[in-house]
Amino acid sequence: MPEIKWYIFLAVALFCIGVVGALTRRNSIIVFLCIELMLNSVNLLLVAFSKMHMTGKLGNALSAMDAQIFVFFIMIVAAAEVSVGLAIIVMMYRNTKSIDINFLNRLKN
Amino acid sequence: MNMIDKIYWIPLLPLLGFLINGLGRNFLSKTVTAIIGSGVLLLSFALSIFVFINVSKEGFVPEHISYFSFINISNLVVPFEFQVDQLTAVFLLIITGVGFLIHLYSTSYMHEEESNSYARYFSYLNLFVFSMLLLVMGGNYVIMFMGWEGVGLCSYLLIGFWFKNNDYNNAAKKAFIMNRIGDLGFILGIFWLIHAFGTTSYNNLFDPLSGIHSTITAKGTTVLTGISLLLFIGAMGKSAQIPLYTWLPDAMAGPTPVSALIHAATMVTAGIYMIARSNTIYTLAPFTMSFVAIIGLATAVFAAVIALRQNDIKKVLAYSTVSQLGYMFLGLGVGAYSAAVFHVMTHAFFKALLFLAAGSVIHALGGEQDIRKMGGLGKKMKITYTTFFIACLAIAGIPPFSGFFSKDEILSAAYASSPVLYIIGIAGALLTAFYMFRLLSMTFAGKFRGTDEQLHHVHESPAAITFALICLAILSAIGGLVGIPEIFAKNADRLGDFLAPVFADSDKILATNPVPHQTEMMLMGVSSVIIIAVCIWAWNKFKKYDGTEKEQGAFAKAMANKFYVDEIYDAIIVKPLKVLSAILDNVIEKSGIDALVNGVGRAVNYTGRQIRLLQSGYVGNYILLMVVGLLLFLIIQLFSK
Numbered sequence: 001m002p003e004i005k006w007y008i009f010l011a012v013a014l015f016c017i018g019v020v021g022a023l024t025r026r027n028s029i030i031v032f033l034c035i036e037l038m039l040n041s042v043n044l045l046l047v048a049f050s051k052m053h054m055t056g057k058l059g060n061a062l063s064a065m066d067a068q069i070f071v072f073f074i075m076i077v078a079a080a081e082v083s084v085g086l087a088i089i090v091m092m093y094r095n096t097k098s099i100d101i102n103f104l105n106r107l108k109n
Numbered sequence: 110m111n112m113i114d115k116i117y118w119i120p121l122l123p124l125l126g127f128l129i130n131g132l133g134r135n136f137l138s139k140t141v142t143a144i145i146g147s148g149v150l151l152l153s154f155a156l157s158i159f160v161f162i163n164v165s166k167e168g169f170v171p172e173h174i175s176y177f178s179f180i181n182i183s184n185l186v187v188p189f190e191f192q193v194d195q196l197t198a199v200f201l202l203i204i205t206g207v208g209f210l211i212h213l214y215s216t217s218y219m220h221e222e223e224s225n226s227y228a229r230y231f232s233y234l235n236l237f238v239f240s241m242l243l244l245v246m247g248g249n250y251v252i253m254f255m256g257w258e259g260v261g262l263c264s265y266l267l268i269g270f271w272f273k274n275n276d277y278n279n280a281a282k283k284a285f286i287m288n289r290i291g292d293l294g295f296i297l298g299i300f301w302l303i304h305a306f307g308t309t310s311y312n313n314l315f316d317p318l319s320g321i322h323s324t325i326t327a328k329g330t331t332v333l334t335g336i337s338l339l340l341f342i343g344a345m346g347k348s349a350q351i352p353l354y355t356w357l358p359d360a361m362a363g364p365t366p367v368s369a370l371i372h373a374a375t376m377v378t379a380g381i382y383m384i385a386r387s388n389t390i391y392t393l394a395p396f397t398m399s400f401v402a403i404i405g406l407a408t409a410v411f412a413a414v415i416a417l418r419q420n421d422i423k424k425v426l427a428y429s430t431v432s433q434l435g436y437m438f439l440g441l442g443v444g445a446y447s448a449a450v451f452h453v454m455t456h457a458f459f460k461a462l463l464f465l466a467a468g469s470v471i472h473a474l475g476g477e478q479d480i481r482k483m484g485g486l487g488k489k490m491k492i493t494y495t496t497f498f499i500a501c502l503a504i505a506g507i508p509p510f511s512g513f514f515s516k517d518e519i520l521s522a523a524y525a526s527s528p529v530l531y532i533i534g535i536a537g538a539l540l541t542a543f544y545m546f547r548l549l550s551m552t553f554a555g556k557f558r559g560t561d562e563q564l565h566h567v568h569e570s571p572a573a574i575t576f577a578l579i580c581l582a583i584l585s586a587i588g589g590l591v592g593i594p595e596i597f598a599k600n601a602d603r604l605g606d607f608l609a610p611v612f613a614d615s616d617k618i619l620a621t622n623p624v625p626h627q628t629e630m631m632l633m634g635v636s637s638v639i640i641i642a643v644c645i646w647a648w649n650k651f652k653k654y655d656g657t658e659k660e661q662g663a664f665a666k667a668m669a670n671k672f673y674v675d676e677i678y679d680a681i682i683v684k685p686l687k688v689l690s691a692i693l694d695n696v697i698e699k700s701g702i703d704a705l706v707n708g709v710g711r712a713v714n715y716t717g718r719q720i721r722l723l724q725s726g727y728v729g730n731y732i733l734l735m736v737v738g739l740l741l742f743l744i745i746q747l748f749s750k
Contacts, residue, residue: 023733031728105726 007048014041028089028099032082039078043071113163113172113193119156119201120242122149126235134228139220146231147212150238154205157198164198165607171195173248173312180251185303190248192311196611199450199604200245200382203457207374208238210577214465215366217573218472230270234370237263241375245382250299250309253383257295257347260376261288267371268363280359287356291346295383298339305332315389315614322389322614329395337390337397341404344380348434351408355675357431361423365468368423373430373464374457381437381453385446385611392444392615402442402526406533409435411672413540417547418669421478422467425548429504430460432541436519439534444619445522447608451592452515454604458588459503459512462581466497469570469578470552474563480551484654487553489567492575494553496582501549503585505542505644508637511589517633518594518605524632525624535636542640546647554652596626596633 014037021034050067053060093099126149130142137145163169171194180187212234219230240259247253262285269281302309306321314320325333344350349357360372371377384391384401391398409432416428433456440449471478473490487494503510506517516538524531557564569575593601600606609616624632667673723734 019736023729023736026729101728102726104728 004048004052007044011041011045011048014038014044026100026102028092028101031101032085032089036078036082039074043074046071046074113160113174115156116160116174116191116193116246117176119153119160119205120239120246122153122156123235123239123242125149127232127239129232130228130235131232134225134232137224137228139224139227142224142228142231143216146235147209147216149235150205150209150212153238153242154202154209157201157205160193161198161202164193164195171312171610173310175248184307187249187251187309189252190310191246191252192248193246194611195608196382196385196450197245199454199608201242203454204238204241204245204375207457207461207581208241208370210580211366211370211374211461211465214369214468214574214577215364217571218366218468219364226270230267230364233263233266233270234367237267237371237376241379244379248310248312250302253386254292254296254299257343257379257383258292260371260379261285261292261347264288264360264371264376267367268360270363270367274362277362280356280362284356284360287353288346291343291353294339294341294346295343298336298343301332301336301339305336311386317614320389321393322618325393328393328618330393333390334394334396337387337394338400340383340387340390341397341401344383344438345404346380347383348377348380348438349408349431350380350404350435350438351411354408354412354431355671355678358424358427358671361421361427365423365464365471368427369461369464369468372427373460377430377434378437378453378457381434381441381449384438384441385450388446388612388615391441392618398442398444400442401438402523402530405435405438405440405442406523406530406537407435408432409439410533410537410540411435413537413544415668415671416544417540418665419544419671420481420669422470422480422483422548422552423464423478425480425544426460426463426467429463429541429544430456432537433460433504436516436534436537439523439530440519443519443522443526443530444615445519446612446615447605448515448518448522448592450608451604452519455503455511455515455585455588458581459500459510459585462496462500462578462585463504465574465578465581466493466500469493469574470497472570472574473567474559475566477559477563480548481654482559483552483557484555484559485553485557486567490553490569492569492578496578497549497553499582500585501545501644503589505545505640506538506637507542507641507644509589511585511587513637514589514592514594518592520636521594521624521629521632524629531632535639538636539640539643542643543647546644547651550648550651551654554648555654558655594629596629 018034018036018038018041021037022031025031025034046067050064050071053064055061089099092104096103126145129145130137134142171192173190173192175188175190177189178186179189212231215230215234219227222230237260240256240263242256244253244256244260247256265281265285268284269278271277299309302314306314306324308314315322317323321333346353357372357377361368363372391401412428412431412435416425416432419425419428433452437449437452437456440446440452469490470483470486470493473486473493474483477483499510503512506513508514520531520534520538523534557567592604595602661669670676723730
């Protein structure tokens with residue numbers, strides 16, 4: 001296994017891409033993708049650290065497994081989120097004929 | 110049967126009357142109201158007579174009846190208790206007896222009122238009697254204070270009884286506020302008493318073995334002087350002494366029977382009762398004693414001078430009341446406590462009578478109170494005239510009417526203290542004789558100066574009124590016989606002997622040097638002759654009065670305008686207070702408190718408007734803020750270690 005730092009660099013890079021994308025893009029599907037990207041970067045980090053600690057005593061290895069279980073949870077939640085989020089985007093498109101998120105500022109003022 | 114166990118019925122009955130009449134004012138008929146209102150007083154009077162008989166028995170010791178614990182805070186225990194002794198018994202008789210007659214009189218006098226305000230009137234009157242009874246029966250200063258405030262409240266309510274007239278409301282407010290000034294002194298006195306002795310009960314304070322007298326033997330200690338002065342301030346307010354007397358003449362705005370009951374016979378004598386009750390404290394504070402005497406005498410003469418020039422029949426009587434109260438305080442101040450109580454009693458008779466007779470006149474003339482528009486009523490209203498005449502003789506102090514004995518007792522005590530007091534006192538008595546006979550003459554003698562229509566309507570008042578007048582006239586005529594001084598008959602001063610146990614401690618402390626009998630006889634004779642001469646002079650002088658106004662000198666004008674005391678008070682107290690409150694209103698209120706409150710509001714508004722700009726409505730901005738926030742947390746987390 002390569003050094004842990006490469007995993008961290010990759011995860012941070014993915015996360016930053018996700019943040020910048022979510023902040024700058026107006027297309028809501030892209031924003032959505034960016035959010036997924038951020039989630040997956042975190043997943044990557046969790047798996048990497050889990051693998052890193054998977055040595056030595058049995059107790060230690062078992063607790064390191066927790067992180068991988070946690071990743072599954074995140075994936076499940078992300079899947080649920082995707083279904084809701086995509087439904088919102090579909091509804092938004094039906095109502096506004098657009099998926100520009102800056103269009104959703106009617107609650108302002 | 111020992112009535113003392115059932116004594117709580119005496120104040121309870123008027124309270125019941127108050128509740129019934131007050132709550133049922135909208136559906137009780139006038140007859141029922143009148144029967145309840147005066148009936149409860151009659152019952153109380155009957156009970157008071159029983160109490161009096163019990164008290165006057167041989168070997169009676171003052172009774173203290175404690176009902177329940179009223180205030181109980183750590184060391185301070187104030188029970189709700191009554192004390193029954195000779196002083197209480199005398200006051201009970203005066204209050205319920207004169208009170209009953211005045212209730213009876215009111216049933217006729219107020220008959221033109223609507224039935225609910227008629228009931229309101231009687232309920233107030235009953236409440237007043239209840240409070241007054243509480244005041245004289247209470248076994249400690251706190252209960253007395255409750256009654257004291259109660260009578261003040263009823264006085265306010267009854268002065269402003271005709272509340273649609275704003276002048277009357279103002280008079281009521283004036284009375285209430287003036288009394289409040291005095292009450293402040295009174296309550297501070299009670300606090301000091303609690304602080305110094307830890308109790309307010311009379312039986313603890315005035316116990317001959319363990320009371321004040323046994324712990325403080327020196328005269329003129331700061332504690333007792335302070336307490337007695339503060340209590341006296343209360344008495345000044347309630348009993349209308351200089352400088353707090355101006356409310357009493359204005360209090361004449363109330364119905365006339367109210368003036369008779371509250372502002373002549375009973376409530377205003379509460380101050381005298383209080384000092385007589387606290388006689389031990391006062392006797393041990395010689396400075397206060399002389400202060401009381403001087404204030405009393407000054408008030409007696411000052412009010413009498415003002416009364417000389419008043420033209421409103423009730424105002425004359427009001428100033429006369431102030432003046433007579435001054436005499437009572439003179440008596441208290443020179444240590445003649447029983448004489449002062451004696452004068453309270455006779456004054457209750459003749460002043461109530463004067464007011465009721467004046468009410469009868471006012472009633473007959475359809476509300477006219479100006480004596481310049483009266484005259485010649487003696488022929489039309491024989492009973493009123495005769496009774497008024499008897500009352501005048503009594504108040505002027507002509508022997509053998511009641512006022513003579515009581516006033517003489519006070520004045521001879523004043524002579525024993527200092528001849529100067531006596532001479533000024535006699536001068537006041539001459540003024541009294543003059544203004545009373547001026548009033549009598551202008552009202553009943555000469556020829557009628559009102560309108561023909563009024564003259565046509567003049568009639569003698571109905572039986573309920575004349576009955577009360579006659580009863581009081583008899584009492585005014587012979588009431589003095591219970592206190593005949595020793596120079597006329599041995600052991601005839603029955604009232605003095607009766608009250609002696611109450612004042613026993615004080616009499617022991619006060620070194621009295623009795624006036625030689627020849628001197629007293631001579632003084633009495635000379636003063637009586639002069640007074641009679643003044644009466645005849647005043648009678649003849651004003652019999653010829655025909656309504657013409659003479660040019661008045663500056664002094665006479667000042668007298669007619671009550672020496673501008675109200676105006677002076679207005680200028681030196683009321684106006685500065687108003688200016689001060691205007692300043693507080695405009696400066697402190699507007700630019701201080703208002704500015705602070707509005708400033709807070711404006712600041713919140715402004716910051717809200719600025720912060721609102723963060724809510725741009727763009728999702729990107731929100732996410733940015735979120736990220737920035739998370740980063741901040743991260744940085745704080747990193748650097749806080």
